[in-house]
Amino acid sequence: MTPPPRALLLDLGNVLVFHDNGLLFRGLGARAGLPPAEAERRLSGTSWTAANRGLLGAEGIRRDVCGALGVELPAEEFDALWSSHFTLHEAVLPRVEGLVGRVKLVLVSNTNVLHAAFLRPKLPVLERFDSLVLSCEVGLVKPEPAIYQEALARVGCAPREAAFFDDLPEFVQAANALGIRGHLFTTADAFDAQLKALGL
Numbered sequence: 001m002t003p004p005p006r007a008l009l010l011d012l013g014n015v016l017v018f019h020d021n022g023l024l025f026r027g028l029g030a031r032a033g034l035p036p037a038e039a040e041r042r043l044s045g046t047s048w049t050a051a052n053r054g055l056l057g058a059e060g061i062r063r064d065v066c067g068a069l070g071v072e073l074p075a076e077e078f079d080a081l082w083s084s085h086f087t088l089h090e091a092v093l094p095r096v097e098g099l100v101g102r103v104k105l106v107l108v109s110n111t112n113v114l115h116a117a118f119l120r121p122k123l124p125v126l127e128r129f130d131s132l133v134l135s136c137e138v139g140l141v142k143p144e145p146a147i148y149q150e151a152l153a154r155v156g157c158a159p160r161e162a163a164f165f166d167d168l169p170e171f172v173q174a175a176n177a178l179g180i181r182g183h184l185f186t187t188a189d190a191f192d193a194q195l196k197a198l199g200l
Contacts (some may be wrong), residue, residue: 005163005197007155012109014167024085032071042068051112054136083118091188104155105129145175
């Protein structure tokens with residue numbers, strides 16, 4: 001029988017928080033006088049990956065997005081709009097809090113400096129995680145093997161000693177390819193069942 005994992009690597013978006021990208025495009029589009037679909041189209045060409053790699057700071061993201069939308073928004077207004085599409089996943093957070101001290105917890109997220117700054121104070125449980133591997137801070141993004149290896153190194157675990165949860169199949173597959181026990185995150189109830197199956 002496989003022992004329970006020593007470490008859990010958890011995604012942020014659509015695991016600990018929900019992000020409604022449609023709401024984001026509606027909000028930004030309305031401010032720029034554009035239909036949501038046009039806002040989405042224009043932003044699909046902006047530097048999402050550069051922001052996630054930490055190559056764009058807060059001001060760089062604002063300039064990039066505003067330039068693509070053809071609108072000038074002051075930083076305070078832009079920052080609020082840019083993070084307006086997040087809601088906490090209230091059903092899953094108590095389960096994660098219950099894992100503190102029982103297993104090493106690592107956040108592994110593709111995110112940018114503005115979203116990280118917005119969400120950290122709203123998720124006090126993150127202060128009790130063993131490590132936060134944020135793409136914008138480490139310069140690596142999922143599904144690159146190096147970001148998973150960084151997470152394992154921080155908690156001193158071999159791949160087989162860790163389990164990983166993400167809502168995107170390609171990121172789960174990348175973890176599995178390294179020997180980590182990857183699981184597709186769907187709902188809080190399914191997560192509960194998956195943890196029980198892992199012996200947690």
